[in-house]
Amino acid sequence: MHDVKYGDSDIKSSGIGYAILDTGTSLMYLGKSDYYNFLDKLLSAVPEFDCTSSIYCFSNTYTCDYLTPRMDSITIQLGENYYTMPPEAYTFSATSRFSRKCTVGISYTEDSSGIYILGDTFLRNYVTTFDFKKNEMRLAVNKDAPTGLKVEYKMSGWKIFLIILGCLVAVVLLLWLVCCLCKKY
Numbered sequence: 001m002h003d004v005k006y007g008d009s010d011i012k013s014s015g016i017g018y019a020i021l022d023t024g025t026s027l028m029y030l031g032k033s034d035y036y037n038f039l040d041k042l043l044s045a046v047p048e049f050d051c052t053s054s055i056y057c058f059s060n061t062y063t064c065d066y067l068t069p070r071m072d073s074i075t076i077q078l079g080e081n082y083y084t085m086p087p088e089a090y091t092f093s094a095t096s097r098f099s100r101k102c103t104v105g106i107s108y109t110e111d112s113s114g115i116y117i118l119g120d121t122f123l124r125n126y127v128t129t130f131d132f133k134k135n136e137m138r139l140a141v142n143k144d145a146p147t148g149l150k151v152e153y154k155m156s157g158w159k160i161f162l163i164i165l166g167c168l169v170a171v172v173l174l175l176w177l178v179c180c181l182c183k184k185y
Contacts, residue, residue, distance in 0.1 A: 002017075002077040002078065002079070003075075003076075003077040004030065004034055004038075004074065004075070004076050004077070005074070005075040006037075006038050006041045006042070006072050006073075006074055007041065007072030007073065008072075009037075009041055009072075011030075011034050011037035011038050011041065012031075012034050012037075013033050013034060013037055014030075014031035014032070014033045014034050014111045015111070015114075016031040016034070016111060016113075016114055016115060016116055017114070018114060018115045018116070019076075019078060019115065019116035019117070019118050020115060020116070020117055020118065021118050021122070021123060021128065021137070022117050022118065022119050023119070023120065023123060024119075025117050025119030025120065026105070026119055026120050026121070027056060027105045027106060027107045027117075027119050027120070027121050028090065028105060028106050028107075028116075028117070028118055028119055028121040028122045029106075029107050029108055029109045029116060029117040029119065030106060030107075030108050030109075030116055031108065031109060031110075031111045031113075031116065032108040032109065032110055032111050033111050034108075035106070035107065035108035036108075038074075038106065039051055039057070041072070042057065042071065042104070043057075045070050045071060045072070046067050046070050046071055048061065048062050048067060049067070049102075049104065055107055056103060056104055056105065056106065056107045057103070057104040057106075058100035058101075058102060058103045058104065059100060059101050059102045060100055060101055061101065062101060062102060063093060063101050063102055064087075064088070064091045064092070064093045064101070064102035065093075066102075067087075067091070067102050068086075068087035068088055068091060068102075071087035071091075072087070073085060073086045073087065073148065074090060074106075076116075076118070076122075080153055080154055080155060080156060081139070081151060081152070081153055082150075082151070082152040082153075082154060083122075083126070083139065083150075083151055084148070084149065084150045084151075084152070085122070085125060085149055086146050086147070086148035086149060088146035088147075088148075089121075089125045089145060089146045089148075089149050090104065090105050090106055090121050090122075091103065091104055091105060092105055105120075105121030106121065124142070124145075125141070125142050125145040125146070125149050126139040126140060126141060126142055126145070126151070127139070127140045127141070127142050139151060
């Protein structure tokens with residue numbers, strides 16, 4: 001767990017560095033300090049949400065269709081992958097599970113737990129593949145996910161620098177080898 005953004009704002013202030021994918025958890029759980037950073041941004045844009053329950057935010061008055069246009073996407077960075085979820089991907093309209101007109105499917109765990117829980121709010125938007133032989137997990141956009149949901153791979157600046165440096169060293173060695181062979185013949 002490297003970073004979390006709400007729109008363009010970095011909301012990750014906790015020291016939490018790990019996340020688990022959990023199909024047995026309905027919501028997405030941020031660290032408590034990160035969750036309150038999220039709430040500050042959310043409520044400044046959409047004060048109609050009731051977040052006093054301390055479990056999650058909801059509206060009994062307005063539907064998600066009315067509220068989500070004023071909300072921002074959430075982007076979660078896991079390693080070098082960035083998972084961007086538009087508001088439609090992390091909100092729920094009235095269902096048998098959530099009887100509110102609109103529910104924000106994000107809550108919090110204590111920062112001391114040291115872990116984010118990416119439950120069904122996150123997982124319903126992605127197709128998840130577990131490769132036990134390679135000890136890898138891959139996520140791809142679910143074809144039925146809301147528009148704007150995406151997965152991006154962004155290589156770090158250091159990796160790009162090392163690749164360029166490696167290529168330059170290879171070119172210099174190749175030129176040196178060609179020069180040595182030309183002198184010999």
